[in-house]
Amino acid sequence: MAGTTSRRVEDLTPGAALKCRAMVAACQLEGIDLLVYCTYRDADAQDALYAQGRTAPGPVVTWARGGESDHQSRTAFDCVPLVGGKAVWNDPALWARVGQIGESVGLSWAGRWPGAKREMPHFADKG
Template identity: 30%
Template structure:
């Protein structure tokens, strides 16, 4: 037992330091949940639509801000509710819940939408989907298709350097008017 005392002492000191750091740097802030897209995400989303149109690609934003209740309902799809699983995260765990994400689809001439990553409607030899993704990345979005675990091809987000953990604790990006 006496051989383990230095190890135990160091472990306790490290834990106390970690707790102190977390409490002082990541304490809960009394911030209301956003109720709409962040203004910059909205602006860049509009630019995405315009720039895609200039390339002969019509896109539709199929989802944007989502309340926690909406996220929970979506999470139940394919689990306790009928349908296919479309998300792996519950309410509060999605950037949609903080107004920082959008989903898109390719809109066809008849008004229907597709999620076909190889479709080349503007017939330039390139996937319309990937052309849109390239535009989105140039505008500052991160693409869910680049994720390792759950590739979310319609998903685009701007996290402003904030993790879900920080957002859940009340951190908000600059420019978000919480009173709206």
């Protein structure tokens, strides 16, 4: 993929990093192992991701073009719960709990976005 992506929590703004760590810790307390797999993403990488499912193969995974996503402003991250070391993408009850935990530490959860724009893994610090 073109551009630069990071999964380092340190690449978020200090405020977003704080909430991200708080969410991971809160999940751990409930026995949920959370993998943060994307934090900062530059505009080129965002454009490449936007192309996926449109002009490039694969499923649509984003509705934001380069510069439009909170990943470029370092205030958003994507995460997925792990069960037995494996990412679990399709467990609605587990996502609902992960989303609630994220919201409980002050994050905005894209799992609440309407219809097809919903993004379960995406959490943002809206201040």
